[in-house]
Amino acid sequence: xxxxxxxxxxxxxxxxxxxxxxxxxxxxxxxxxxxxxxxxxxxxxxxxxxxxxxxxxxxxxxxxxxxxxxxxxxxxxxxxxxxxxxxxxxxxxxxxxxxxxxxxxxxxxxxxxxxxxxxxxxxxxxxxxxxxxxxxxxxxxxxxxxxxxxxxxxxxxxxxxxxxxxxxxxxxxxxxxxxxxxxxxxxxxxxxxxxxxxxxxxxxxxxxxxxxxxxxxxxxxxxxxxxxxxxxxxxxxxxxxxxxxxxx
Amino acid sequence: xxxxxxxxxxxxxxxxxxxxxxxxxxxxxxxxxxxxxxxxxxxxxxxxxxxxxxxxxxxxxxxxxxxxxxxxxxxxxxxxxxxxxxxxxxxxxxxxxxxxxxxxxxxxxxxxxxxxxxxxxxxxxxxxxxxxxxxxxxxxxxxxxxxxxxxxxxxxxxxxxxxxxxxxxxxxxxxxxxxxxxxxxxxxxxxxxxxxxxxxxxxxxxxxxxxxxxxxxxxxxxxxxxxxxxxxxxxxxxxxxxxxxxxxxxxxxxxxxxxxxxxxxxxxxxxxxxxxxxx
Ligand SMILES: Nc1ncnc2c1ncn2[C@@H]1O[C@H](COP(=O)(O)OP(=O)(O)OP(=O)(O)O)[C@@H](O)[C@H]1O
Ligand SMILES: [Mg+2]
Numbered sequence: 001x002x003x004x005x006x007x008x009x010x011x012x013x014x015x016x017x018x019x020x021x022x023x024x025x026x027x028x029x030x031x032x033x034x035x036x037x038x039x040x041x042x043x044x045x046x047x048x049x050x051x052x053x054x055x056x057x058x059x060x061x062x063x064x065x066x067x068x069x070x071x072x073x074x075x076x077x078x079x080x081x082x083x084x085x086x087x088x089x090x091x092x093x094x095x096x097x098x099x100x101x102x103x104x105x106x107x108x109x110x111x112x113x114x115x116x117x118x119x120x121x122x123x124x125x126x127x128x129x130x131x132x133x134x135x136x137x138x139x140x141x142x143x144x145x146x147x148x149x150x151x152x153x154x155x156x157x158x159x160x161x162x163x164x165x166x167x168x169x170x171x172x173x174x175x176x177x178x179x180x181x182x183x184x185x186x187x188x189x190x191x192x193x194x195x196x197x198x199x200x201x202x203x204x205x206x207x208x209x210x211x212x213x214x215x216x217x218x219x220x221x222x223x224x225x226x227x228x229x230x231x232x233x234x235x236x237x238x239x240x241x242x243x244x245x246x247x248x
Numbered sequence: 249x250x251x252x253x254x255x256x257x258x259x260x261x262x263x264x265x266x267x268x269x270x271x272x273x274x275x276x277x278x279x280x281x282x283x284x285x286x287x288x289x290x291x292x293x294x295x296x297x298x299x300x301x302x303x304x305x306x307x308x309x310x311x312x313x314x315x316x317x318x319x320x321x322x323x324x325x326x327x328x329x330x331x332x333x334x335x336x337x338x339x340x341x342x343x344x345x346x347x348x349x350x351x352x353x354x355x356x357x358x359x360x361x362x363x364x365x366x367x368x369x370x371x372x373x374x375x376x377x378x379x380x381x382x383x384x385x386x387x388x389x390x391x392x393x394x395x396x397x398x399x400x401x402x403x404x405x406x407x408x409x410x411x412x413x414x415x416x417x418x419x420x421x422x423x424x425x426x427x428x429x430x431x432x433x434x435x436x437x438x439x440x441x442x443x444x445x446x447x448x449x450x451x452x453x454x455x456x457x458x459x460x461x462x463x464x465x466x467x468x469x470x471x472x473x474x475x476x477x478x479x480x481x482x483x484x485x486x487x488x489x490x491x492x493x494x495x496x497x498x499x500x501x502x503x504x505x506x507x508x509x510x511x512x513x514x515x516x517x518x519x520x521x522x523x524x525x526x527x
Contacts, residue, residue, distance in 0.1 A: 115347065117348055141344075141347060141388065190342055195305070196296075196305065196337065197335075197337055199301060200301065200335040201356035202407075204359065205327035206327075206359060209361055210364055210367065211358055211364070212350065212351055213351065
């Protein structure tokens with residue numbers, strides 16, 4: 001949970017990178033992801049990670065990205081061990097392990113610097129169905145609300161003598177039932193109320209809903225997007241033709 | 249008449265008895281009407297029937313007629329109704345959908361396909377009316393309950409409804425915030441000329457601004473009159489309505505032959521009259 005909330009949930013920031021068009025941020029994230037996939041040597045992955053860290057530093061989210069990286073290391077070590085057991089190949093095993101880190105970190109960079117609001121607009125711009133976008137919005141919107149619900153229910157049940165962290169795993173799992181049932185009931189009630197409120201505010205009334213905020217790429221967005229593509233092409237080219245033989 | 253209800257009956261599917269029973273009510277424009285009654289007497293159900301959730305979203309046995317601004321609720325679409333009747337639900341949390349206040353206020357207008365400039369104007373107007381300019385860019389989880397209530401109401405106002413119905417709007421608010429909210433409603437009536445139908449248990453807060461008070465019991469309308477008529481009468485007590493302490497005192501003093509029962513006084517006024525009588 002800590003891992004998730006640290007690396008993938010937006011917290012407000014106001015760097016130049018934050019202010020980029022979300023599509024450009026998504027592009028950068030996808031391109032670094034792709035670069036990590038096509039990299040064939042550890043030092044190439046190292047370059048990708050270094051690049052992400054530089055961008056993260058510019059976006060003032062270096063500590064959060066670094067923490068994501070540290071927390072990913074456990075999974076990464078697991079990947080290494082499993083791979084090594086099967087392949088007995090030190091080099092490819094460590095490549096997979098490092099690649100995993102690079103992929104997680106590049107994804108994390110996007111989510112950490114993109115508001116849910118922007119995320120919603122990106123989804124709309126890709127013309128996803130309105131219901132899908134709205135379902136996503138509601139899910140994200142109510143995560144903190146439901147977390148609070150869960151905490152309150154836990155407190156209430158604890159005060160009635162429920163002991164959450166006693167006994168073996170089976171016992172503990174069973175202890176979660178008095179938490180889960182009210183939580184689910186709450187969620188069902190809530191979704192009913194949401195449906196009423198949506199209807200009352202004309203959800204789905206128009207074939208072509210409009211949007212309060214206009215979204216237009218500025219010049220800086222276009223320049224950065226272009227630069228990102230150029231860097232990606234250069235990286236891809238060099239990985240496969242220039243640097244690779246030297247490294248051999 | 250902005251709202252006309254003629255002999256409305258509604259029974260939820262599989263319910264043993266009607267939630268609303270032969271209910272009639274006429275509300276002229278710009279009135280503030282308070283609807284009171286014991287828990288489960290059908291207040292929320294009546295509100296649903298006014299904004300069209302009944303019968304458009306809820307199935308059930310429906311008879312009688314509800315008209316808002318002259319047109320039948322049953323025959324209107326939810327799209328039309330959403331613009332005619334604004335519904336502020338009890339829990340503001342569950343009617344704020346978007347990640348910023350400003351965009352949430354625009355939610356209904358976006359759904360209607362209102363052009364951007366017009367939408368901007370209406371959102372800013374609603375923000376101005378409720379004095380929440382400083383909250384415009386906040387996320388819902390950064391708001392207090394009172395602020396959420398205002399944001400939800402702004403989202404309703406942005407649709408410019410003629411009739412606004414509120415379901416226990418102060419139940420989650422502390423006394424001071426609740427009082428501010430009531431003042432806000434009174435000001436809104438002045439500023440936008442909307443009609444308000446408010447379901448409320450805390451009558452002491454509302455007697456000052458209400459023009460009229462309606463009491464329901466088991467789905468039926470049992471009392472209908474000015475706040476003083478209802479609260480100073482002998483029947484309200486029996487229908488589970490909480491009579492404000494001041495009104496009780498005033499009623500007792502009236503029996504003693506003190507002031508008239510023509511209107512309700514607040515605590516200071518009652519004290520002042522009592523003083524005068526003493527001398
Ligand atoms: N969705 C529903 N389905 C079936 N029955 C319902 C539903 N909502 C309410 N009822 C029933 O209809 C009756 C009236 O309920 P309603 O919610 O309108 O009362 P209320 O006056 O608003 O009560 P409260 O003051 O507790 O909010 C109650 O008997 C209730 O159990
Ligand atoms: Mg109710």
